[in-house]
Amino acid sequence: MKKIGILFVCMGNICRSPTAEGVFRALLTQRRLSDLFEVDSAGTHAYHVGDAPDLRAQKAARDRGIELKHLRARKVAAADFEKFDVILAMDSDNFSILQDICPETHKDKIKYLLDFAPQLNQREVPDPYYGGAYGFERVLDMAEAAAEGLLEFLTREGVLSKQAG
Template sequence: MTKKIAILFVCMANYCRSPTAEGVFRSRAIAAGLDPFLLIASAATSNYRIGHAPDPRSSEHAARRGIDLRAQRARRITLEDFERFDHILGMDHQNIAMLTAACPPQYRHKIGLLMQFASRSDSDVVPDPYGGDVDGFELVLDYIEDAADGLVASLRERLAARAKGA
């Protein structure tokens, strides 16, 4: 069997944005039939919420869109993650800076912003909704759904090319 493409979503605490991205992307990948070819996870750049379930507001808003985040638990990124994952997608520039500082140089090419895959949103970052009102959680879902659709399309092309070459 061909090695799975491994995708890691990262935010500060793995409490709002990255678990939402993991859940949304997983649902999109399943719908596209790509799930068997992917490893999907999320992590934090800090140790604020290790072991905690996602923010209840994130879970509630995601559930309204058919995304279940309840089984996820926050964890901090490890050195092994930089080797293991093919794409390490941060939610904002601060997380990219933290990832870059922690990452061994030979793996830095794997780090990027999730929103690079978005086509309907003009933001290059997924804003942190934690301290804001409920509209922020809806905006996060809108942005992540947009980027997840673009990431699915990109991976579909990559997997099709891989299949032709096999």
């Protein structure tokens, strides 16, 4: 059985995308759906390849019971467009870069993370890197809302029932 592949993408893969990955993994664990998914995160730039998530992101996540320290930054690879079913960009810069490097046949996989949290009335997850602790909390709030919305979308579209059946 092929797992449902979800890839979260930001610029350096040390703040937003690993946070979203951790939040989504935690939700899948809570709902006992982990076996149906392959979840990862990556960056559009290679600034931090091999690094653990930002310590502030780790702390904010840990305070909510989500562990990120085992994750390591990597750059988006050409194979990701084939491997993953949904590729979620954190902002318009990353969305544009993904669109530019993605083969035409897979462009429909690229979406904004916050498209799955319409109640937030925004499309971009702000980069908390140069700010304070509040920014990391805000990213977690957004990731939690979007993770729920993504799971609801996959259920509504019948993707989960195909995997479970």
